Amino acid sequence: MIEQAYLFLDHMFNGLTVGSAYALIAIGYTMVYGIIGMINFAHGEVYMMSAYIGFLVIGGMTMLGIDSSIILLAGAMLVSIIISSVYGFSIERVAYRPVRRQNRLIALISAIGMSIFLQNYILLGQSSRNISMQPLVSGNWSMMSPGGFEASLSYMQAAIWVVTLVAMIGLTLFVSRTRLGRACRATSEDMTMASLLGINTNNVISITFIIGASMAAIAGVMLGTYYGDISPFMGFIMGLKAFTAAVLGGIGSIPGAMLGGIVLGMTEAMAAGYFSAEYKDVVSFGLLILVLLFRPYGLLGKPEVEKV
């Protein structure tokens, strides 16, 4: 029994780490959907690009002779957040704003086009090969069970949790306490009304994309350095998983995206741990179908009222 508890703990650590990343990326999907009702399929690519930016910054700083891993990580994250925000902002201006008032399908196609463009942009600029990097921070805390099983939590995993937690708290405070956050909520509720009341909705939409991209940048830099391997194709599957997390938690709801990400990550880790790694996607997508069957609006989503 006690052995099982240690084992569960280890699986939980794994799940929380992946789940944190899903949650961070899912926020980008859910906020954009909440405000303009479209799915930003290029969001996974922003995550991928931010990982590349992080690698380049770390490489550059190492060449300048900086070797403190905390400074490297913080520097990479800062630069990556700034550049990714610029990308997020430009993506909206170039690909979504011109088609916002059109049929929703047009924005969707535009998003897919943007995603393909960004992937190829990195392919051309950074070659099609995977880039790997030595671990910045290594080592772990471990707890030995009486039966000799070692449940361990690596420093990097813990760092991912802490950074995610801080980002989440910051975002929640921003949305609930600041003027701009209130404007975001108002725009999400009724864009026409909000603009009639003097809110610059275009700015609010830009802010949404910037926040989404910053969250993706945090995930990109943290996971990129943790796993030490990035490729131009990494954004696709991560984007898909994060989108699933957003839907699971209730798309449009920020706490929902956080919860959805953690639930999805935990489910995957448990499925891979207790059944087989081959079937973890089967279990997690099975869970998605189940949740959607009984709560079509997701775990924390609000049921959509048909407006007449």
Next chain:
Amino acid sequence: MKIKLSRKVLGLAVASALLGSAVSAQADVKIGVAGPFSGPLAQFGQMQIDGINMAAKHLNAKGGINGEKIEIVQYDDACEPKQATSVANQAVNDGVMFIIGHLCSSSTLPASDVYEDEGVVMITPASTNPEITERGYEFLFRTVGRDDQQGPFAAQVVANTKPKKVAVIHDKSAYGEGLASQVKSTLDSLGVNVVLFEAITPNEADYSPLITKLKSNKIDAMFFGGYDPEMAKIMRQGRESGFNGQFFGGDGVSNSKVVEGAGPAADGLIATQPKAFDGDPRNAALVAEFKAVGINASDTFVLPTYAATIALAQAIEKAGEFDGDAVIKALRTGTYKTAVGNITWDAKGDIKGGENTFAAYRWSADGTFKLVD
């Protein structure tokens, strides 16, 4: 009158000579090299390119094959079966008669269907899945052994370390799963306790659930059938979360990229691969020549690709023509002296004595490897 005629004849002769040389210059013999030149396994493709370019340089310096210069054409399959079929068709359309490749077994299997139908001679320097040569194809050869030879060999290497509990993991690819099941069945018959036989999904970032499983089953040796990107991640995440067992792998993981990806965690990895011939004194000049252009000839598939190209050239010269049927007949008869030893092919297209072509190497964190006795 007489003079006029001879002038005409002379003119014609000159014209035809010019025309003739123009035609033969255009009719350079094209040799295709097919493999992953993009994507996560592109480092293997680079080894093929390095090997074949050197071979082409040497052959062209000697005046080409049967007096024809060699032109190398690259076909990128990214180790994806679908793309392999489409580049195979493209090669056929380009009029390529000879292919060195493909690299991944999962690409070689579908691509060889196309080549067999079209009579394109194919020599793979790397694909080890047994199934490849079991289908009775005539135009297909390989310069490596098979996984039903590598598997038992690798299993013996694992068994020699006297592990108590072994995990055999694979990536569901034709190569990885094939090799892993060979290793598992041999380990079973050797009486080694295999407690975990499982697949992972390639190209994922996170393999920590697998690591937890390895730890909870108290595994002290893990064999991985697959390629280096996954092996690197498993080793790195394993060492990070306190898994201390010995890692083993096949030729798919045995290259310096695995150390690049895993860092210090790669130290001590034992991998089987085709015997390295870069230490052979007969290859010293060749290895030095590779080194002069910045290529490490000890990379797994550089010399095998070089050797496959040279053997192909020798067979074409022996056949005396570029006809596919004549060339495969030549390949099946006689012994070919190459950089990876003397090669004789059997009727299936496998090399004779394939069971002796594998060796085990231990990798260090600095990216070098040593033969395991």
